[in-house]
Amino acid sequence: xxxxxxxxxxxxxxxxxxxxxxxxxxxxxxxxxxxxxxxxxxxxxxxxxxxxxxxxxxxxxxxxxxxxxxxxxxxxxxxxxxxxxxxxxxxxxxxxxxxxxxxxxxxxxxxxxxxxxxxxxxxxxxxxxxxxxxxxxxxxxxxxxxxxxxxxxxxxxxxxxxxxxxxxxxxxxxxxxxxxxxxxxxxxxxxxxxxxxxxxxxxxxxxxxxxxxxxxxxxxxxxxxxxxxxxxxxxxxxxxxxxxxxxxxxxxxxxxxxxxxxxxxxxxxxxxxxxxxxxxxxxxxxxxxxxxxxxxxxxxxxxxxxxxxxxxxxxxxxxxxxxxxxxx
Numbered sequence: 283x284x285x286x287x288x289x290x291x292x293x294x295x296x297x298x299x300x301x302x303x304x305x306x307x308x309x310x311x312x313x314x315x316x317x318x319x320x321x322x323x324x325x326x327x328x329x330x331x332x333x334x335x336x337x338x339x340x341x342x343x344x345x346x347x348x349x350x351x352x353x354x355x356x357x358x359x360x361x362x363x364x365x366x367x368x369x370x371x372x373x374x375x376x377x378x379x380x381x382x383x384x385x386x387x388x389x390x391x392x393x394x395x396x397x398x399x400x401x402x403x404x405x406x407x408x409x410x411x412x413x414x415x416x417x418x419x420x421x422x423x424x425x426x427x428x429x430x431x432x433x434x435x436x437x438x439x440x441x442x443x444x445x446x447x448x449x450x451x452x453x454x455x456x457x458x459x460x461x462x463x464x465x466x467x468x469x470x471x472x473x474x475x476x477x478x479x480x481x482x483x484x485x486x487x488x489x490x491x492x493x494x495x496x497x498x499x500x501x502x503x504x505x506x507x508x509x510x511x512x513x514x515x516x517x518x519x520x521x522x523x524x525x526x527x528x529x530x531x532x533x534x535x536x537x538x539x540x541x542x543x544x545x546x547x548x549x550x551x552x553x554x555x556x557x558x559x560x561x562x563x564x565x566x567x568x569x570x571x572x573x574x575x576x577x578x579x580x581x582x583x584x585x586x587x588x589x590x591x592x593x594x595x596x597x598x599x600x601x602x603x604x605x606x607x608x609x610x
Contacts (some may be wrong), residue, residue: 285496305396311489322457326447328474330481334488337471340456341369343407343487344473347480348430348453350375354403374471378402387411391419395427404430407449408440409499416444416575418445419449430453432456436471439464449474575586 303314315333320433323331334340350356352374358366360379380393387410405424407415417433424431431484435441435448436458449455459470475481486493 290466293441296495308583318437322472323474326449326474328447328476330475330478332473332475332481332484332488333379334364334471334473336460336469337434337458338365338369339488340471340473341432341434342372342476343365343484344370344454344456345373345375345404346430346487347475347483348404348432353401355399355401356404356406356432357389357397357402359410361410362434363389363436365436366406366408375403376401382410386413388413388415389420391416391423394420394423398429400426402429403434405435406432407452408436409433409441412437412441413598414431414438414443414448419452430454435474436460436463437510449476452533454480 296429303312304419306312319331319333322340323329332340332343333579334343345356350370350373353376355378356370357380359382360371361382366386370377378397378399380397381390382388383390389407405419405420407420409415415433421431423429431452431454433448433452433455436457438448439457441448441464443451448457455474456474457474459472460466461468473484475484482493494599
């Protein structure tokens with residue numbers, strides 16, 4: 283049996299929405315983008331979101347908006363996609379790694395203060411696999427040391443910490459709409475931001491200082507940089523296109539039903555593997571009851587003593603190869 287790593291689902295509604303964009307006046311930063319930004323902000327219960335080309339671009343722009351200067355340090359986790367550290371480097375900063383919790387894989391708040399120096403400017407927690415970090419403790423540390431917090435929420439569009447979405451606790455949060463995410467436009471991302479001044483700055487940063495989008499200009503008017511643009515240190519182009527937003531509009535609507543349908547398609551594991559089943563409560567005991575999240579991916583870390591070594595398990599190869607053998 284072949285097990286697919288991933289297979290995207292594009293329905294009739296998405297195709298029709300993309301076609302409507304192709305037949306519209308604007309192929310760049312038009313009304314579809316503004317509509318999606320508003321709907322995303324409403325879903326997150328946050329004031330503003332800014333659509334960009336990727337989560338990495340979002341973190342990069344957020345770091346610039348937060349005022350990171352060359353050589354300043356940002357504390358983050360080593361257990362993440364390389365885009366997290368790359369965004370810090372792209373903004374001129376230095377990534378500094380704090381260790382992770384064994385039980386969640388998220389950055390360990392008790393390790394953060396161990397690596398804070400007089401050069402530290404911010405903290406970038408990553409909500410790994412969709413489970414949000416301990417944002418209460420992280421924001422308390424940030425406030426005590428005068429640091430900004432930018433959440434890498436690439437996995438955590440649907441995550442909640444004490445009932446609040448990613449972006450509620452941090453100054454900014456960056457989201458991903460890459461091909462394998464819960465909703466996707468192929469490539470794409472967004473930044474959530476709470477302050478109006480930072481929101482206006484991010485809109486300029488994503489498009490070389492241009493404050494207005496294509497959809498805000500008169501039909502035949504030339505597109506010029508706004509008068510404040512020369513005072514903005516612009517990052518690489520980070521605006522996302524209506525074709526991608528058109529795809530996202532319907533994928534956002536379909537996400538809940540796709541999630542339920544996908545679970546019903548799971549194989550009858552408990553029936554087909556009944557003879558090899560092993561009950562083990564220790565992994566469950568490690569799960570945190572506080573966050574609410576949709577698991578994007580998952581990793582189960584076991585030590586040798588956690589894996590039963592019964593005859594049935596050896597015959598069906600249930601024991602992970604990384605676990606020492608019974609003789610060891």
